[in-house]
Amino acid sequence: MKTALLRSALALGALLLAVAGCEEKTTAAAPDASAEGRVAKLSVASYDPTRELYQELNPAFERWYKQKTGRDVDVETDHGPSGKQARDIAAGKETDVAALSVDFDIDTIAKAGLLPATWRERLPNGSVPYTSAVIFLVRKGNPKQVKGWEDLARPEVVALCPDPKTGGGARWIYLSTWAHAARKAKAEGRTDAEAAAREFTAKVYDDAILDPAMRGSSTRFIVQHTGDVLFGWENEILQIAADPATADQFEVVVPSDSITIEVPLAVVDKVAERHGVKDVAEAYVQFHFSDEGQELIAKRYNRPYSEAIAKKHAERLKPLSLFRFKDEFSDWPTVMNVHFSQGAELDKMRKK
Structure with missing residues (x-):
């Protein structure tokens, strides 16, 4: 194996x-x-x-x-x-x-x-x-029954992703996590969407295992058998799922929504x-x-x-419920300052 x-x-x-x-x-x-x-x-x-x-x-x-x-x-x-x-x-x-x-x-x-x-x-x-977009990869049979974003915050689910402090690709994944929670709160009629996004993203990223690059997370998940779910870029995950040597070892989970990368x-x-x-x-x-x-x-x-x-290529790239960066955030300089600068949102939520 x-x-x-x-x-x-x-x-x-x-x-x-x-x-x-x-x-x-x-x-x-x-x-x-x-x-x-x-x-x-x-x-x-x-x-x-x-x-x-x-x-x-x-x-x-x-x-x-x-x-x-x-x-x-x-x-x-x-x-x-x-x-x-x-x-x-x-x-x-x-x-x-x-x-x-x-x-x-x-x-x-x-x-x-x-x-x-x-x-x-x-x-x-x-x-x-x-x-691209953000999707999930789980082990065959989906033993932890990961169905969507909310499952990443469950304490018994070990999630892997790249570190948003390191590179732009990882920041897209983080922003998709944050925006999902904010959008869900708004759809429920809540007035504290930002607080809901902060709380949910903190649960995910405080427990997640982070690597400096997406390939590091993929290696840890595939070769070292660490974790229950890898969440990251669609192209990376679909290549793993389509590889003949691992096709019978993993399953793709498409979340309810994703940011357009x-x-x-x-x-x-x-x-x-x-x-x-x-x-x-x-x-x-x-x-x-x-x-x-x-x-x-x-x-x-x-x-x-x-x-x-x-x-x-519609068969290999399934329809997704996608939203744009500009629909949920102001601009990248503001996002970098609010979320990824020293002592900002990401640092505050990573207690572990």
């Missing part, structure tokens, strides 16, 4: 990280020398649950770019918590494209003067090529210009919105921007 589970973890692409939150390289196969005798090098920084996506999207882009321009390009992607990636790029990390898990992190790079503050306007859909990307202009690859970087981000790019995105259980391609 352990051998099968370990094989599954490895198949998910470096699921076992010696140090949670460390960066990992995903490098497409080096192309042949271009007609000009030079291979353009493109560096991309992304967040944790995109390893499998970029293992396929990068070489697809390299082939597409060669066909369109006759030039060779070699794309290399490194992965780590979104917030750390943003801070590192702003501090001088040489990255041509930022494909992160929350637009606030790309704003951090913009504030460092490396790309315009209007970066959202340069690509379709506010520079968001796909979205909006995933942005942008060219880091100053770095790409310095490297002489601005045109390549622009083609790369645009490729995400192409039919080929959208197909690869949907294949990895992400919800594509293209309605036509989303419809083709």
Whole structure:
């Protein structure tokens, strides 16, 4: 059993990280020398649950770019918590494209003067090529009978998720937890929706086992057999559930509602210009919105921007009751200050 589970973890692409939150390289196969005798090098920084996506999207882009321009390009992607990636790029990390898990992190790079503050306007859909959601993974037979959000707060249920203090991806999960409770309180006609959200989220996060990155939580749940429920990004959980080595070990639970996780990307202009690859970087981000790019995105259980391609993959991406960040929260700077700064909501509720 352990051998099968370990094989599954490895198949998910470096699921076992010696140090949670460390960066990992995903490098497409080096192309042949271009007609000009030079291979353009493109560096991309992304967040944790995109390893499998970029293992396929990068070489697809390299082939597409060669066909369109006759030039060779070699794309290399490194992965780590979104917030750390943003801070590192702003501090001088040489990255041509930022494909992160929350637009606030790309704003951090913009504030460092490396790309315009209007970066959202340069690509379709506010520079968001796909979205995700928050769903649950339980063990076969669902022994603790986890049916929805409320079960995460039961004292006998051990839940696992990434730490919201570490990265943007984990913050989406936390905000979905908070907003669910607030929305439920409002639907019940309560006037203390914020207090209800605080109380519920505290019960969940005070007891939850937190890891610096989503992959760390997945490893702990799958390989170390820790906990009763993993709650996190839909694409990560559906990949685990679909893996032949673990398909008979787990079940997916779809909660009553979830926040729409909006995933942005942008060219880091100053770095790409310095490297002489601005045109390549622009083609790369645009490729995400192409039919080929959208197909690869949907294949990895992400919800594509293209309605036509989303419809083709409706069977693997089940309907969810989704709400938007802007419907429940003011803006990311306010959320960061209220929930994730030192001594804010998250710190107050994590007594253990």
